[in-house]
Structures are given as structure tokens and as C-alpha cells.
Amino acid sequence: MKVNFGCRQAFTLVEIMIAVVIASVISIFLMTMLTRFTVDTSRIGNQGNASREISRILSTVKNYIRESASINAGEVSLSIGLHSGKTVVVNHEPGRKAISVVEGTEQRYMGQGSVYGFNISEFPGIHGMYKITIKYENPRNPEEASEANALEYSALVSQRAPTQGDTVRWIPNKESIPAD
Numbered sequence: 001m002k003v004n005f006g007c008r009q010a011f012t013l014v015e016i017m018i019a020v021v022i023a024s025v026i027s028i029f030l031m032t033m034l035t036r037f038t039v040d041t042s043r044i045g046n047q048g049n050a051s052r053e054i055s056r057i058l059s060t061v062k063n064y065i066r067e068s069a070s071i072n073a074g075e076v077s078l079s080i081g082l083h084s085g086k087t088v089v090v091n092h093e094p095g096r097k098a099i100s101v102v103e104g105t106e107q108r109y110m111g112q113g114s115v116y117g118f119n120i121s122e123f124p125g126i127h128g129m130y131k132i133t134i135k136y137e138n139p140r141n142p143e144e145a146s147e148a149n150a151l152e153y154s155a156l157v158s159q160r161a162p163t164q165g166d167t168v169r170w171i172p173n174k175e176s177i178p179a180d
Helices: 013-066
Strands: 066-073 075-082 086-095 099-101 106-110 116-120 129-137 152-160 160-162 170-172
Touching: 013 066, 013 075, 013 086, 013 106, 013 129, 013 152, 066 116, 086 116, 116 170
Parallel strands: none
Antiparallel strands: 066 075, 075 086, 086 099, 099 106, 116 129, 129 152, 160 170
16 A cells, blocks of 8 residues: 655644634634624614603703793703793702703603703893703713713704684794783
8 A cells, every 4th residue: 555645635734823813813803893883883872862862851841941931041940930820940950960850849850861061041132032952961871971972962942922812822922921
């Protein structure tokens, strides 16, 4: 029986080591991309949560302003007198990074995230038109909250007054609301 050593069918140690190095480089590249994808997905999810919550907060505050008879805007609070005679106070509590609504004796907090800024001001030149600005973040992990990652949301809203007549409809104020 004759053995032919010139024709080898196996891989050499050098070829195996090259294959391991190539596989390692590809694995590191894929792990880096997977990690980046996970971080980006989390960030986008946080922004989506923040957008949904801030929409609810802004909608609530805007509805109070629309139905208001009087508004007194302060540095961190907004006092709204409603046509029904009730007073609603919207507070920004910087220490808690929260916005609360006090209606009568009931206080409730809005949103699950962190509020880094709350500002309401009358729009220049238009009586009864207000600009609301809230700086807000809602991370999935509250320990990750930071003002640097917070998004700023703004909305314009005007007071409305009911018209008199057969049907009640709401129109934007051009003048202050007359007392009943």
C-alpha cells in the first residue's frame, strides 16, 4: 500500500487561526451594531413615550385654558378660573420634576416622566392667546433621566367664550370675557 503525502485534505493550523480571527472580527462588528441598535431603539421608545404623555398633559392644560374665565400665570404655576366658578391650579414642582393639577381639594400628578421646565405666557399682541412650553423626558428607566435628553414641546391655545343664542358654540375671544 502506498501513502501519498503530497496531497493533503485537511486544514493547517495557520488556516484555522485565520478563520478564527475573521470570525472574531465579524462577531465584534455584529455585537457593536446590535448594541447600537438596542440603544437607539430604547431612545426612540423613550421619545415616543414622552410624546404621548406630553400630548395628554398639553391637552389637559389647553382644555382648562379654553374653558377659562380668567388666567393668572406665574413663574411655576398657572391659576385658571373657570366659568363654573371653580379654580384650577397647574403647578410645576421643580424639586419633584413634576406637573400637578389642583382642582378643589384634589391634587393629581400628570405624566410619569421628568418635567425640567414649564412656562406659559400670553402671546404678544393677542389677548387671550397663550403659549405653553414644557421640557419633558420619559425614559423607561427613571435613573437614566437627564435634562440633556429632554425634549421641548410647545403649543398655542386661546380662551373661548360661549356665544348667546339658540345653540351654544365656542368662539375664540377677541376681547376679555364679560362678567355674567
